[in-house]
Amino acid sequence: MIDGDYEQSRCAIGTGEGQMLPHPQWCTSSDPLVLKDLYERMLPSIRMAAQELGYAIGVHGSMTRDLDLVAAPWVEKVGSPDELAHAVQRAACGSSGAWKEPEIKPHGRIGYSLHVGTHAYIDLSVLPSNKEVKRAP
Numbered sequence: 001m002i003d004g005d006y007e008q009s010r011c012a013i014g015t016g017e018g019q020m021l022p023h024p025q026w027c028t029s030s031d032p033l034v035l036k037d038l039y040e041r042m043l044p045s046i047r048m049a050a051q052e053l054g055y056a057i058g059v060h061g062s063m064t065r066d067l068d069l070v071a072a073p074w075v076e077k078v079g080s081p082d083e084l085a086h087a088v089q090r091a092a093c094g095s096s097g098a099w100k101e102p103e104i105k106p107h108g109r110i111g112y113s114l115h116v117g118t119h120a121y122i123d124l125s126v127l128p129s130n131k132e133v134k135r136a137p
Helices: 003-010 024-028 032-052 081-093
Strands: 012-014 020-022 055-059 067-073 110-115 121-126
Touching: 032 055, 032 067, 032 081, 067 081, 081 110, 081 121
Parallel strands: 067 121
Antiparallel strands: 012 020, 055 067, 110 121
16 A cells, blocks of 8 residues: 555545545644534544444534544443444544543543544543443432
8 A cells, every 4th residue: 555545544534334535635734624624524424333332422612623522322232432432433534543541531421532633633522321320329
């Protein structure tokens, strides 16, 4: 594979139909309008991937620096937060795994910072499922 092909494949978005569309400008641009366009195009594939694992996705923020997402468990049986983070990253850019250690946020949320391009990031907050929440007696 030629370096340019590899770089282009890393900077693609999912169509929701298993295909990736390359967008080289998104690989290097830090322009807020370009990033917002990128994030808006990623959302349908991200939501589809999350739904397959039992989560609903909400957007929080302006989408001009990064894409802030909140994932809420929507059905009784859901995938793990790590499975969701991998699925979201794969749906967004075609690969998975480039992230920092998940961080525990207020109210038990698990936070992931997912790298999806040179200047593009997804901050994913996963709300705990029933099995992860300790019930009061």
